[in-house]
Amino acid sequence: MKIHEYQARELLEAYGVPVPPGKVARSAEEAASIAKEIGLPVVIKAQVLVGGRGKAGGVKPAHSLEEAREVAGKILKLTIKDIPVEAVLVAKAVDIRKEYYLSVTVDRSNKKAVCIVSASGGVDIEELAVKEPEKILKCYIDPLLGPNEKALRKTLSSAFPKGLLDQAVEALLNLYHLLVDKDCSLVEINPYAQIGESSLIAADAKINFDDNGLPKHAEVEALRTAEEYSREEIEAKEAGLSFVSLEGDIGCIVNGAGLAMATMDLIKLFGGQPANFLDVGGSSSPQKVLTALQILTRNRNLKAILINIFGGITRCDDIAKGILIARDQIDLPVPLVIRLIGTNEKEGRALLEQAGLEAASEMTEAVKKVLEQAKAGV
């Protein structure tokens, strides 16, 4: 799960990492009154979860209250990568002397938390990692022993001058504690800015959370914004389905994430385009199939639907029941191709046959068939 910069700043502050004074505003008027409260000049930043907001005109300075009102009004009318801007952060503009980079995340390969540090902050760190990897320093934290302050200090001393080192060490330790306490997948300050002679401040902040950790943290779940997922994705999640919208026109309902991806890939291989990723999960109830079909059929681009089930925990008869219920309740606007195999396959097929439906047993055969039917329908 992702959160907005203004929310991330609040968490950093709560963990003792200094941030420039600032508040979130949802109207031009509110932005001007915040600017008055914190003092000019300010910088006004669009609060959207997508990257590249600066290039899209979503980050602008303001030197007067009038300008703050005007700039905020303009940004609040923007749509950045299809996302309408609904809030702006109004933050005190700071005179940055130098930009550093600081983050803590999980290294899948080493199976440890990793601190990433650079004296060349303010740029896209992934780009920097490719172009100038020598400018990126890393320090791993043993999950059983916790952070080794000495080792962190040593890593940081290669990036930060002596006068700033204590602050950087403290900040990095705080980032790690935040990561662990809240089950974050990333805590990042970029730029971590030097202000004046001797202070460091988080001029921007990004925090992502591990979705598996959310059940432990109601306070984090409360920060969720509707923006990250489409209405369909949220509805699917509530029904226990895993769903991602894609650009194509062949709807897919599959059990298991790997098989769902392989089904999409096979559709593409035979010249089609999948409309979505959808995993109905294990122990699928008929209700899940119904909800899945309801979500899929809202897509106006849809030309055909493929249900691909390899029963393990999922029982083919449950899937068949779901299909039959859905047929009674919704008017399927496009052809439906079914592939059933595995647990209770015989029972599932019998149910479908009684209703005049047939099911393929091979995945390749089913994919070819759904593409033919999609074509025939055009």
Next chain:
Amino acid sequence: MGILIDESTKVLVQGITGRDGSFHTASMLEYGTKVVGGVTPGKGGQEVHGLPVFDSVAEGVEKTGADCSVIFVPARFATAALREAADGGIGLVICITEGIPVLEMLGNYHYIRKKGIRLIGPNCPGLISPGKSKVGIMPGHIHKPGGIGVISRSGTLTYEVVYNLTMKDLGQSTCIGIGGDPVIGSGYIDLLEIFEKDPDTSGVVIIGEIGGEDEEQAAEYIKSSISKPVVAFISGRTAPPGKRMGHAGAIISGGRGTAEAKVKAFEQAGVPVADRPDKIPELMKEKLGS
């Protein structure tokens, strides 16, 4: 022979009194797995499917001589269950549970490794040595004893591939679902190493997917250290970047973890990559020279 489990493996089921634990215990027993008991704290003394339930893993091990445990407990109890298994004298732990926070798994991983215990999973279907023992949730009947080892990050896609292997008369020595999470107990390399030494395994199928760099590292390892034929399949060629595709670990982030990079890494290591699941048996037969 196969690897890790066989007909003599004695299995304890952690969470045996739960809905999933109980259901799959019955299915494992039916397959012929030597399940010797279960563990649910506070429910010691009960029986499930005629098997004794113990309060702790240590007690279960002491009374039954179990050497393997399979975990079905809900995610919020999984870390405690994993550590208990590691402390209780179990040598092989299989964690089926999905949804364990990755930061908890970092600690669990190192805790378990330090004790020299092997962990499979979490968020996996378990493993099976066809005709001998099944410790997990896969449908047993699609498997067939034989010489192909299977290592996969997926569940149902593994069934699809195994089904195709079986249909083409390529039986399996052991099939292992290593799990769809970003941090898992055993990876491709750990298991390739064991398959390489297993006299009954003649070739290995790797089923990978987008996210992380385990496939790339496995490709390197195969090039340097594996003499047996290996064939791969990668799912997620059509997955968009930045979106989690069901599995917690299946996400392309920062341009890394793409299917393209994984396919390329395998091909460069001389490992043919099937473009569809039903082509895997053919590629394996070519590699085996039969």
